[in-house]
Amino acid sequence: MRIAVVLLLAALSTACAVNPVTGRRQLMLVSEQQAISDSKEAYVAEMTQLGQKGKLSQDKALIKRVEAITGKLVAQAIKFRPETESWEWSVKVIAEPETVNAFCMAGGRMAMYTGLIEKLDASDDEIAQVMGHEIGHALSNHTAEKMSVAMATSTGVALLGVAQRDNPLAVSAGAMAAAVAVQLPNSRTAESEADTIGIELAAKAGYDPRAAVTLWKKMAEVSGSSNFDWLSTHPAPGKRQDALAKLVPKMEPYYRDPAPRPSYTLRN
Structure with missing residues (x-):
């Protein structure tokens, strides 16, 4: 046991990487490529199961709307990190009107729940802020970071153990770790990074940065009336709206x- 502890501490002391966007040092027991592979497995399994349950939206207009917004954001994301052009960028709309949630996993696989749009009566600008924020997490390698933190903490290990015992998706341990990582709360540092990246992605894609502030005002107003999963994994400290408001003038240019806003063709 002592040897195992020593080896773990040694691994933790050396398993550091640098955030590819911000330059912040990150704990990395899982490589980005491994996180992408595990995330793909988890995502495909989850979307397959949702499809079988009839929970993938068939609303063509809504799907087109989300894809159009997300495609413009991805085009800007690739400018942040050109190597991500090879990612399998895609987005699904999940038909759960009571669930206010969205995510982007490592490798660019995304989802938005209809509840987020309906409960917030979200404008295109506000949807862009949500998805830009989620893409910011992926660009910053936050999935691998959360997987690493989960592996290094008793809470994360316990969650993974529960998930493996009740595993309806029948996926690998790595995929389960990726799925658990999505469910874990983000650190304030990670949230700040995603906020900053997301509002810039949205502004460069042609979406009003002021929507980042109105989005969080709406979040606060309706958070008690629905299954607010997005706030459970995206903690919103009181100063968050102020921090976003301070970023707005920098994003206005x-x-x-007036330059054209390119769009990326998402994969199905």
């Missing part, structure tokens, strides 16, 4: 730029 990107938003006002």
